[in-house]
Amino acid sequence: MTTISNLAANLAGNGPADRVVPPSGFTAQLTIFTAGAMAFLTVFALALSLATGRLAERWSSELAKTATVRISAPAGQLIAQTEAALQVLRTTPGVKSARALDVSEERALLEPWFGADLPLDSLPIPQLIEVIETEDGFAAEGLRLRLQAEAPGAVLDDHTRWREPLVRAANRIRLLGLVAIVLIASATAAMIVLAANSALIANGQVIRVLRLVGALDTYIARAFVRRFTLRTLFGAAIGTVLGAIAISLLPRSGAEGGFLAGLGFQGAGWFWVLTIPPMAAVVAFVATRVAAFRTLKGLT
Amino acid sequence: MIKLDNVSYSYGNTELLTRVSVNLQPGSFHFLTGPSGSGTTTLLKLCYMDLPVTSGNLTIFDQPSVAMTRDEIAKARRRIGVVHQDCQFLDHLSISENVALPLAVSGRAEQYQDLQDLLAWVELTARADAFPPELSGGERQRAALARAVMMSPDVIIADEPTGNVDWEMSLRLLSLLVELNKMGKTILVATHDLNLIRAAKAQVSARVLRIKDRQLQLAGSDL
Numbered sequence: 001m002t003t004i005s006n007l008a009a010n011l012a013g014n015g016p017a018d019r020v021v022p023p024s025g026f027t028a029q030l031t032i033f034t035a036g037a038m039a040f041l042t043v044f045a046l047a048l049s050l051a052t053g054r055l056a057e058r059w060s061s062e063l064a065k066t067a068t069v070r071i072s073a074p075a076g077q078l079i080a081q082t083e084a085a086l087q088v089l090r091t092t093p094g095v096k097s098a099r100a101l102d103v104s105e106e107r108a109l110l111e112p113w114f115g116a117d118l119p120l121d122s123l124p125i126p127q128l129i130e131v132i133e134t135e136d137g138f139a140a141e142g143l144r145l146r147l148q149a150e151a152p153g154a155v156l157d158d159h160t161r162w163r164e165p166l167v168r169a170a171n172r173i174r175l176l177g178l179v180a181i182v183l184i185a186s187a188t189a190a191m192i193v194l195a196a197n198s199a200l201i202a203n204g205q206v207i208r209v210l211r212l213v214g215a216l217d218t219y220i221a222r223a224f225v226r227r228f229t230l231r232t233l234f235g236a237a238i239g240t241v242l243g244a245i246a247i248s249l250l251p252r253s254g255a256e257g258g259f260l261a262g263l264g265f266q267g268a269g270w271f272w273v274l275t276i277p278p279m280a281a282v283v284a285f286v287a288t289r290v291a292a293f294r295t296l297k298g299l300t
Numbered sequence: 301m302i303k304l305d306n307v308s309y310s311y312g313n314t315e316l317l318t319r320v321s322v323n324l325q326p327g328s329f330h331f332l333t334g335p336s337g338s339g340t341t342t343l344l345k346l347c348y349m350d351l352p353v354t355s356g357n358l359t360i361f362d363q364p365s366v367a368m369t370r371d372e373i374a375k376a377r378r379r380i381g382v383v384h385q386d387c388q389f390l391d392h393l394s395i396s397e398n399v400a401l402p403l404a405v406s407g408r409a410e411q412y413q414d415l416q417d418l419l420a421w422v423e424l425t426a427r428a429d430a431f432p433p434e435l436s437g438g439e440r441q442r443a444a445l446a447r448a449v450m451m452s453p454d455v456i457i458a459d460e461p462t463g464n465v466d467w468e469m470s471l472r473l474l475s476l477l478v479e480l481n482k483m484g485k486t487i488l489v490a491t492h493d494l495n496l497i498r499a500a501k502a503q504v505s506a507r508v509l510r511i512k513d514r515q516l517q518l519a520g521s522d523l
Contacts, residue, residue: 020404022392209388212350213447214378215405216371300350300373 020210021203021223028231031195035235035284036242038188039276042181043243046276049177050269056170059163065137066159069098069129073153081151082127088150089131094138101128188232188280189287196228196291211299221292225285232284236277244273301326301455301486302347302380307356309342316342318514319356324455324488329481329504331497332490333519334511340490341385343511344459347488348380349373361454378406381448383458387440389432395419396428399446406451414450422446422476438469445476455486462493470496478503 073081082100089098106128140158147154210220247264265273302324309317316339324330332340345351346358349365358365360376389398400415419425422442427435441461448456462470474496481487481504500506508519
């Protein structure tokens with residue numbers, strides 16, 4: 001902590017406005033510590049927001065590009081209806097390709113549930129058609145109507161049914177992350193106002209003398225505002241670096257990863273991390289300034 | 301310079317000063333005297349706007365005090381050097397920094413070379429790096445006077461500047477004030493020390509104001 005406060009003292013400079021207010025060792029360290037802890041938490045809230053944002057985007061875009069048509073029909077009509085459905089799909093705008101799964105693929109899909117030696121031939125299992133969409137996608141309702149006309153046993157599953165709640169949940173988590181950031185910023189502001197107020201009260205006699213020798217309010221306020229802003233900036237920088245290190249040390253799983261393993265920053269995300277210390281400093285600047293001018297108004 | 305016209309000051313329901321009128325002309329030398337608790341310090345505080353007048357008109361440098369903003373008050377105080385009864389130093393700063401404080405807060409650091417001359421004038425050069433609590437009463441009073449004149453003010457107000465110093469030191473402080481008055485400064489000194497007033501009258505034409513029963517009177521020449 002001594003090194004930290006020394007560094008802070010160097011940052012704070014030795015201008016006359018800083019000298020006139022006596023140094024305040026312990027409370028200064030508390031401000032630096034709190035700013036650091038808040039920045040550390042902000043890094044995680046930010047990582048959560050960005051990761052869930054990415055997740056929601058991936059789920060809605062990747063899953064939207066595939067769909068499945070399931071055909072359940074009496075044994076005699078199955079092949080004919082499959083043909084008819086494929087015909088419909090090939091002539092539908094927005095469908096890139098449509099392919100009926102063969103027996104071995106369907107067996108592979110069912111294997112985890114029924115075991116390897118499933119007598120597939122003897123079971124009336126439905127035929128599946130894998131549909132890949134183009135970038136623009138197709139109109140699900142129109143396709144459903146046309147399939148019904150040509151192949152009454154065909155059911156289109158465009159994955160929206162289970163995609164939407166997932167995307168909704170991811171968006172909600174992202175919102176919670178943003179709310180957490182706002183709360184952390186407000187708590188930081190409240191903490192700094194409390195610290196600044198106690199510093200202003202502790203230095204009441206100094207402020208009185210400064211006023212008596214002709215100091216303007218802005219001069220007195222500057223001494224406090226500068227201190228708290230620099231302390232917060234310094235603490236937040238340390239907290240942000242530690243938070244970023246902690247995030248980058250999180251274990252990664254494979255390419256897609258799970259939800260938690262996706263927690264991290266990519267590309268522009270790092271830009272937002274870099275904004276944490278200056279944003280914390282801006283919060284401290286405004287909070288101290290408001291507190292200082294409010295206190296000074298009460299003096300002659 | 302400073303003009304009080306029917307000025308009253310009350311604290312709570314108690315009136316401490318009633319209908320005080322006095323005009324401090326440029327280059328004048330006034331003593332303010334009166335029994336302890338009669339309101340001499342209060343009257344001085346009104347003059348440098350540490351207390352607000354309750355009624356009447358206080359005019360400072362031709363500006364009505366009620367109309368002054370906080371910044372205007374601060375700027376007027378740079379033209380009024382005050383020797384406070386309790387000196388009002390910042391104990392974490394050295395004597396030279398305390399004396400130069402009015403320069404520092406008004407951003408006029410370029411005048412720091414005057415500081416050495418000023419410290420020599422009050423004979424505190426050797427104590428420049430000492431801290432206020434290390435100084436004797438007389439040294440503190442001289443340092444306070446040095447700080448009061450640092451900005452080369454038009455008016456110098458001193459509240460019991462010889463309060464806790466011996467007679468020899470009182471005369472030295474008085475001669476510093478007389479010197480300033482001869483340079484054209486307006487001087488207002490509150491004191492209980494009638495001998496000091498007598499000593500001053502031998503050197504300058506000083507007028508004596510006395511507070512009695514909350515009212516300000518011009519004392520006769522019987523002192």
